Amino acid sequence: NTLYRSDPPTTGPSSLSFRSHTCGELTAHHVGERVSLCGWVQYLRQDMFVILRDFSGLIQVLIPQEESASHLKSVLFDLTVESVIKVTGTVRQRPAGQENKRMPTGEVEILAESVEVFNVCRTLPFEIKDFVKKSESLRMQYRYLDLRSSQMQKNLRLRSQLVMKMREYLCNVHGFVDVETPTLFKRTPGGAKEFVVPSREPGRFYSLPQSPQQFKQLLMVAGIDRYFQMARCYRDEGSRPDRQPEFTQVDIEMSFVDQAGIMSLVEGLLQYSWPAEKGPIKVPFQTMTYEEAMRDYGVDKPDTRFSMKLMDLSEVFLSTEINFLRSALSQPEGSVQAIRVPSGAKLFSGKDLENVKQTAKTQFGQELSVVLVNEDGTLKSVLKKLLSVSVTDELLQRTGAEPGDLLLIAAGSLHTVRPLLGNVRLLCAELLESRGVSVRDPSAFRFLWVVDFPLFLSKEEEPEQLESAHHPFTAALPEDTQLLYTEPHKVRGQHYDLVLNGCEIGGGSIRIHNASEQLYVLKNILKEDPSLLSHLLEALDSGAPPHGGIALGFDRLVSIIVGAPSIRDVIAFPKSFRGQDLMSCAPDFVSEEELKSYHISVKWPTERGGEEEK
Amino acid sequence: NTLYRSDPPTTGPSSLSFRSHTCGELTAHHVGERVSLCGWVQYLRQDMFVILRDFSGLIQVLIPQEESASHLKSVLFDLTVESVIKVTGTVRQRPAGQENKRMPTGEVEILAESVEVFNVCRTLPFEIKDFVKKSESLRMQYRYLDLRSSQMQKNLRLRSQLVMKMREYLCNVHGFVDVETPTLFKRTPGGAKEFVVPSREPGRFYSLPQSPQQFKQLLMVAGIDRYFQMARCYRDEGSRPDRQPEFTQVDIEMSFVDQAGIMSLVEGLLQYSWPAEKGPIKVPFQTMTYEEAMRDYGVDKPDTRFSMKLMDLSEVFLSTEINFLRSALSQPEGSVQAIRVPSGAKLFSGKDLENVKQTAKTQFGQELSVVLVNEDGTLKSVLKKLLSVSVTDELLQRTGAEPGDLLLIAAGSLHTVRPLLGNVRLLCAELLESRGVSVRDPSAFRFLWVVDFPLFLSKEEEPEQLESAHHPFTAALPEDTQLLYTEPHKVRGQHYDLVLNGCEIGGGSIRIHNASEQLYVLKNILKEDPSLLSHLLEALDSGAPPHGGIALGFDRLVSIIVGAPSIRDVIAFPKSFRGQDLMSCAPDFVSEEELKSYHISVKWPTERGGEEEK
Missing domain, CATH: 2.40.50.140 (Nucleic acid-binding proteins)
Structure with a gap:
């Protein structure tokens, strides 16, 4: 096996190799x-x-x-x-x-x-050709063959280059320290989505954390100043489509920084690391308050690649005779809202409209009123005969509806109507696209910051009780801090979400760095047992600098960049949606003998649905 | 809070910050x-x-x-x-x-x-001053304070810079692809050191792998060509000093490469990333066969910063009358071996010598003979009167012993005598250093490759049965491949260990890429059930390229570079030697209710040592 090398490359992809070129x-x-x-x-x-x-x-x-x-x-x-x-x-x-x-x-x-x-290769279960369609389960079972496809090769290589550029930016340009934090950690109280890992001490378990949140804050208290990590995180959600039990986030924390500083950092990070072939991205990104996002898009992660914004028609119907509109407007935060779907009347079938209405009904328990604008400018709607000429005119004028357009109207509390129409808006965009209308540019990347989130939300089952909108470590906006002690439900947090093409790809906040404020939030507002976080409270009391950070969902970001339909297409060895590795058949059975050193035993479900010992 | 910035830095450690300078x-x-x-x-x-x-x-x-x-x-x-x-x-x-x-x-x-x-900082449990000594447990409990010390800051920052340079070398210089592999995987058969992670499917468990070995090989079959990862690995060894349940390895795999290629790559990697302040390192590293290492140093990871090599004195004692030497020489692979400790006779006390002999006895079940060379050239030893003048002369000549030196002699099978003297050699180096003699330069970094390991070893409990010296995927040396089918115990593997100052900091091999050879090794030589690795065997049969790789123990490497006494000093949040996080008290108890979704229950040990259900 003597190798001929005219001039063996010392660097590049063919260095140190049997080949001279690729x-x-x-x-x-x-x-x-x-x-x-x-x-x-x-x-x-x-x-x-x-x-x-x-x-x-x-x-x-x-x-x-x-x-x-x-x-x-x-x-x-x-x-x-x-x-x-x-x-x-x-x-x-x-x-x-x-x-x-x-x-x-x-x-x-x-x-x-x-x-x-x-x-020599044996006969394979499928051909390695890009045009050969394979079932998802076959792809997963023979992942090592699936990865030979040019698309998967591109995806994994782009992912690797992206992370390399991000590291260069953070370490070399801004002096961040790459710190690895433990994944065998203490269970978060009520952390229902955390995998447990039995230890050799009877009854004691580690837990695989959902994020390094506590560690990143402790690193700031430790004076590390600027931390980042491509952090492996874990979340046990059972079966959920396009979620993975383990995933990767770009985890960042800085001391002596404000919200604007973190946002600039992330803008610079994405601009610096953005793949050249995807075209440049412009900074700063658009910023929108949570209130604006909900008002205009009905969702806190708006897809700003297209308009079709929510419109408030409450004034149009102020003196309406239509019963359901009147009763909606009379309730607290009652409102009539609509979206206009350009050419919707022309392009959507009766079945399409039924599906949209059905979605509103099943997902939001709400009726959706459909108004079609005929080519001659007349309306087609069950509401038509209930609408006066002036109301009809105002409706058309306010919504800018033109012949062929579709209006979808919902009435009720803002808390329901906005998310409903936000959802319907996306549904209609998809429908339009399936009819050949270009709604969202697939090559566009629209970044958006959403800011000024409420710090606390009412618990659904117990509306008097507040829970953290994001997590209990988020600091209030400076101008709202005093409200913590008087009207906590009105407090806005120094939290920021980064949205790309309608997907939340990151979120972060400036943290509370004052121990007594953190204690007050945990104990008095959230009614949680602060002793479970005593190490963090003690740390804040030991000279904690002001600090904040962000985490970017790296798998999702890469999948949007490469235009992959699923994050499974940017992960080398993903789990199936049921959490299984179809190649090796993990998770698998383990003998009772092997479990002995961990002091656990399996509780097998009985036929009646209960469980019993084997 | 208006900030004065004469010229706010846009890059570097003070960019985007409240400060203008550090x-x-x-x-x-x-x-x-x-x-x-x-x-x-x-x-x-x-x-x-x-x-x-x-x-x-x-x-x-x-x-x-x-x-x-x-x-x-x-x-x-x-x-x-x-x-x-x-x-x-x-x-x-x-x-x-x-x-x-x-x-x-x-x-x-x-x-x-x-x-x-x-x-404002409250009173702390210890002062943040480098000269203040703290107990290990206090350091761990208040790790966020301990990390403020200048030494820990240096260690974590050097670690971060080292990994950054390694990534630059691998990705940017040699075209490697950074691929993340799963940590929730299938349990390795008999993988007693693998943590288990219960899934929501009754009786089924994931396992936290000890290394991405299978994945890195599958990535080569997948055509990724060059893979690396700073891989988080897991090992449950219960309580062992200076081991961590989770640790990091620089994990590398290449296709179309031979052993020399991997070794060059690693030499270049370390040279490129080596911290400037530690002085340059020279490549290529010294290479030694396993046989040479055992012969000269009695260990497969010799500390080559000092000599004191093992010497074979069998010939000197060929016709000896001394009973225990004669009987040692008459047994298979019998040998008389010695090391010379310069100035040992002068510097070691009687108690020192007793301790050394005791170590030989307790750890190896062997007698060690002590010969002191007096200042006048005469010997002091219980053997003295049994040694003829000619044997004495030859002994002194062969060993080069001079007045004041100490000779330590062991006799028996090479398999015992070499490791014994290898161990005693290190013990004596420590003793000499404690007496003020400079034996090992603390600022020296001596890298060494050890190659030509045996591919299989006899099982201790069943000497007829072979087990893999490293792992079952290692390929034989090309010239030994035919011996696989005839005399497998004689086969040397294409395995290489990297040793630094007497610590094994890495190991790797060229892998078997032929499915039938791999099957033969698993089934016929190792007598293992090949069905447990069927996915890997199938992969090798699907067009596997020749490939090989290495894994470097990153925590250990960093600890040697910074001269830290423990790997805990280069890990931000290490576990105690009992596997506990003393800051957060992990692992901790989890309620039976929370375990229900994982279909497990705790078996509490009873007083009699058995276990029972709660």
């Missing part, structure tokens, strides 16, 4: 060079060519036809698809007319001189 | 500049100075003494140690004679103009 890098510039390539047999063509593939692309290898090369010829002919070989040969220009313009290496081919077969 | 960076060059500094009150001095600290160092702040500054003065006077403040003021040269040469900022001081108190 398949995909060869162009007319290399003509005449003797090269060694390693890769997979993509296919054989016309009994004359082997198409060889590595991560960088494809190259055509010409099989010599002379009698003297009969051995080489027979070895190459016998190769099965996906076998792994090394080919040594000379780069030559393809004969005129035989170039392949759609192939980056299509101007050249390799005249093979020798071949080494590293491994 | 405390430690100020020198005479800054004289006259108005600066804002944030930090902790280290101490107050002479009622005139506040010594302010941040991660970068200390600076002296001069409290103005004029009547007009009385408010500022009283605020600063009232500050408790470790309170957090922001000071704005002007940098000025210290008056002549008041410079502090031992302080990097000792030429200047800040004349305070204003102060903002961010947080």
Whole structure:
């Protein structure tokens, strides 16, 4: 196995390797060079060519036809698809007319001189060709084959480059310290989504944390000043589509910084690390208050790639005779709101409209009124005969509805009507797109900060009792701090969410750095047992600097950048939506014997639905 | 809170911050500049100075003494140690004679103009001063205070910079792809050291893997070509000193590479990322076979910073009358071996020698013979009268023993005698150092590759049965491959260990990439059930490239570089040797109710040592 290397590369992807070049890098510039390539047999063509593939692309290898090369010829002919070989040969220009313009290496081919077969491939469960559709479960079971596809290769490589650039920005440009925090930690009280890990001490368990929140704050108290980590986080949510039991977040915390500082940092971070091929992104990002987002989009993570904003029609219907509108307006925070779907009347079928109404009903328990604007400007709606001419005119004028448009109207409490229409707005965008209307530019990246969130929300089951909108460590807006002690439900927090194309990809806050304020929030407002966080309270009392941070959902961010339908497409070995690894069959049974050292035993469910010991 | 910034830095450690500079960076060059500094009150001095600290160092702040500054003065006077403040003021040269040469900022001081108190510090359990000794448990309980020490700040920052440079080298210089692999995986059969994680499916458990070994190989089958990861790994070993239940390894795998390629890569990696202040390291590293290491140092991870090698004296005693030597030499692989401890006779006390002999006895069940060379060249030893003049001469000549030296002689099977003397060698080095002799240069970094390990070892309890010396995926040396099928115990593996100053800091191998060879090893040699690794065998059969890799123990490497006595000193939040987080009290009890969704219950140990259900 003596290797021919004309000039072995000392850096780059072919350094220290059996090959001299990658398949995909060869162009007319290399003509005449003797090269060694390693890769997979993509296919054989016309009994004359082997198409060889590595991560960088494809190259055509010409099989010599002379009698003297009969051995080489027979070895190459016998190769099965996906076998792994090394080919040594000379780069030559393809004969005129035989170039392949759609192939980056299509101007050249390799005249093979020798071949080494590293491994012969058996018949595979599916072909490694981009056009071959595979079921999700087959892809997962044979993930090592699925990852050979050019799309998955691109996704994982882009992910790696993105994280590298982020690290450069944080470490090299802004002096952040990469600190690894433990994943075997103490269970958060009521942390129902935390995996437990039994220890060898009877009854004692570690817990896999959902984020390094406590550690990042403790690192600030420790004077680390600027911390970041590509943090592995864990969340046990059972079966939920497109969630993973383990995921990665870009976890950041800074001392001596305010909200504007963190926001600038993140804008710079994304701008610096953004893949060049996706076009530049502009900073600063748009900022919107929570109140504005709810008012205009009915959701705290608006997709600002398109308009179709919510419109308040309460005034139009102030003196209406229509019963359900009147009763809606008379209730506290009652409102009539609408969205206008351009060309909706023209493009949506009766069934479409039924589906939209059904969604409103099942998800929000609300009626949705449909008003179609006919091409002649007249309305088609069950409400039509109840609407006076002046109200009709005002309705059309206020909403800007034009012939062919669709108005969707909901009435009730703002707390229901806004989320309802926010949801319907997205549904209608999808419907329009399925009818061929361009609503959201798939190549656009619209970043948005949402700020001034309420610090506390009423608990659903117990409205008098407040809970943290995000987490109990978020500081109040400076101008609202005094309200903590008088009207806590009115307090806005120094919390900021980062939204990209309607997905929340990050969230953070300036934290409470004063121990007595933190104690007051935990004890008096949230009615929680502060002793469970005594180490954090003690730390705040030991010289804690003002600090704040953010966490970005890295898997989601990458999936949006590459346009993947699921975060599973940017994770090398994801779990199925039921939390299983279909390749190795994890989770799997463990013998009672093996569980002994952890002092646990399995409680098997009985047929009646209860559980019993085995 | 309006901030004065003469020229706010847009990059570096003070970008986006309340401060304009860090405390430690100020020198005479800054004289006259108005600066804002944030930090902790280290101490107050002479009622005139506040010594302010941040991660970068200390600076002296001069409290103005004029009547007009009385408010500022009283605020600063009232500050408790470790309170957090922001000071704005002007940098000025210290008056002549008041410079502090031992302080990097000792030429200047800040004349305070204003102060903002961010947080007042209560009395702490220990002072944040480098000379204050704290107990290990106090350090762990108040880790966020312990981390404020200049040594811990240095350690964590050096660690972060080291990993950044490693990433640059791997990603940017050699085209590696950073891929995150799952930590919720399937239990390895017999993986007694793997933590289990109960899932919501009754009886099924994930397992936290000890390394991403299977995933890294599957990534090569997947065509990722070059993978690396700073991989979090888990190992449940109960209580063991200086081991951590979770730790980090630099995990590397490459396709189309041989052993020399991986070794070059790692040499380049360490050279590139090595901290400048520790001096350059030379490549290539020394290489030694396993056989040479055992022969000369009695251990497979020799500390080559000093000699004191093992010497074979079998020939000297070939015709000896001494019973125990004769019987040792007559047994299979029998040998008489010795080490010479320079000045050992002069420096070691009788009690020292007793301790060394005791270690030999308790750890290896072996007698150790002691020969002291007196200053006049005569010997002092119980063997003395049994040694003829010629044997004595030969002994002294062969060992090079000089007056004042100590010879330690052991006889028996090489398998016992070598490890025994290897151990005694290190013990004697420590003893010599405790007597003030310089044996090992504490600033030296001696890297060493150990290669040509045996691929299989006899099982202790069942010597006829072989087990993998490292793991079952290691390929044989090409020239030994045929022996797999005839004399597997003689096969050497393509395994390489990296040793630094006598610590194993890494190990890796070229893997088996042929499915039938892998199956043969698992089934016929190791007698394991291959179905448990069916996914890996299937992968090897699906076009696996030749590949190999390595894993470096990152915590240990950093601890050696910074000269820390324990890996706990380079981990932000380590567990105690009993696996506990003393700050948060993890692991902790979890209610039976919370365990229900995982279908497990705790088996409490009974008083008689058994277990029962609660």
